[in-house]
Amino acid sequence: MDSDVAPPSPLTPVTEEWERALCVVAHPDDLEFGAAAAIARWTGQGKRVVYCMVTSGEAGIDGLRPDACRPLREAEQVESARIVGVDVVDFLGRPDGIVEYGVDLRRAIAGVVRRHRPEIVVTNNFRDTWGGASLNQADHVAVGRATLDAVRDAGNRWVFPEQLQDRVEPWGGVREVWAAGSPLAAHGVDTTATFDAGVASLEAHAAYIEGLGWVDWDAREFLEAASRGAGQRLGTTFATAFEVFSMGWGD
Numbered sequence: 001m002d003s004d005v006a007p008p009s010p011l012t013p014v015t016e017e018w019e020r021a022l023c024v025v026a027h028p029d030d031l032e033f034g035a036a037a038a039i040a041r042w043t044g045q046g047k048r049v050v051y052c053m054v055t056s057g058e059a060g061i062d063g064l065r066p067d068a069c070r071p072l073r074e075a076e077q078v079e080s081a082r083i084v085g086v087d088v089v090d091f092l093g094r095p096d097g098i099v100e101y102g103v104d105l106r107r108a109i110a111g112v113v114r115r116h117r118p119e120i121v122v123t124n125n126f127r128d129t130w131g132g133a134s135l136n137q138a139d140h141v142a143v144g145r146a147t148l149d150a151v152r153d154a155g156n157r158w159v160f161p162e163q164l165q166d167r168v169e170p171w172g173g174v175r176e177v178w179a180a181g182s183p184l185a186a187h188g189v190d191t192t193a194t195f196d197a198g199v200a201s202l203e204a205h206a207a208y209i210e211g212l213g214w215v216d217w218d219a220r221e222f223l224e225a226a227s228r229g230a231g232q233r234l235g236t237t238f239a240t241a242f243e244v245f246s247m248g249w250g251d
């Protein structure tokens with residue numbers, strides 16, 4: 001019965017008092033399915049945002065062999081980043097579809113955190129589902145979980161100490177990790193003014209979207225539907241929702 005369904009709880013705005021963010025996700029396109037409009041907002045405020053792709057999404061197009069797919073998807077990601085004001089995209093080259101959570105993945109991500117020294121780290125939803133029965137994808141779960149742990153690893157000089165050379169120092173300055181699109185999201189950011197940039201950023205994945213073979217699928221319609229619900233909870237037209245993990249001790 002409808003009367004048994006609790007109204008969606010309001011979202012609290014995320015802090016925007018920071019200057020550098022690092023986004024770590026499994027695949028090209030992961031940020032564009034919801035978070036890119038938020039990133040456009042932040043780069044428009046003069047913040048510096050860099051991307052790290054754990055894989056190159058080379059197993060993402062059924063009709064294209066990975067060796068042919070990889071450069072195509074990397075190029076599409078670089079362009080979609082450029083559209084929202086991001087000019088650094090690191091590719092870690094892990095195999096698409098079979099990313100494993102573990103020390104090796106934490107090491108790779110900790111190295112990226114130490115090089116870029118962000119205050120905020122953005123990743124994708126790594127809960128088991130997107131809410132309801134919609135199952136999350138294995139790479140997303142592994143990468144999100146490893147990112148959360150790697151942020152803490154990056155601040156400890158005795159963890160992965162071999163990375164501490166050539167002026168690379170431990171970095172314990174990440175205040176929060178934000179998981180975009182989590183079903184447990186309680187925070188959000190207004191993306192109304194930068195919504196179009198988010199759409200253009202998703203449309204830059206043209207070969208990938210074409211390869212999915214979704215008939216009559218439209219990037220704008222998809223993002224409107226996805227962003228409107230979060231907007232209602234934040235009190236704006238459109239929004240991106242995040243589950244926020246504080247990296248401080250005892251707060």
Ligand SMILES: [Zn+2]
Nearest residue numbers: 026027030140
């Ligand atoms: Zn993905």
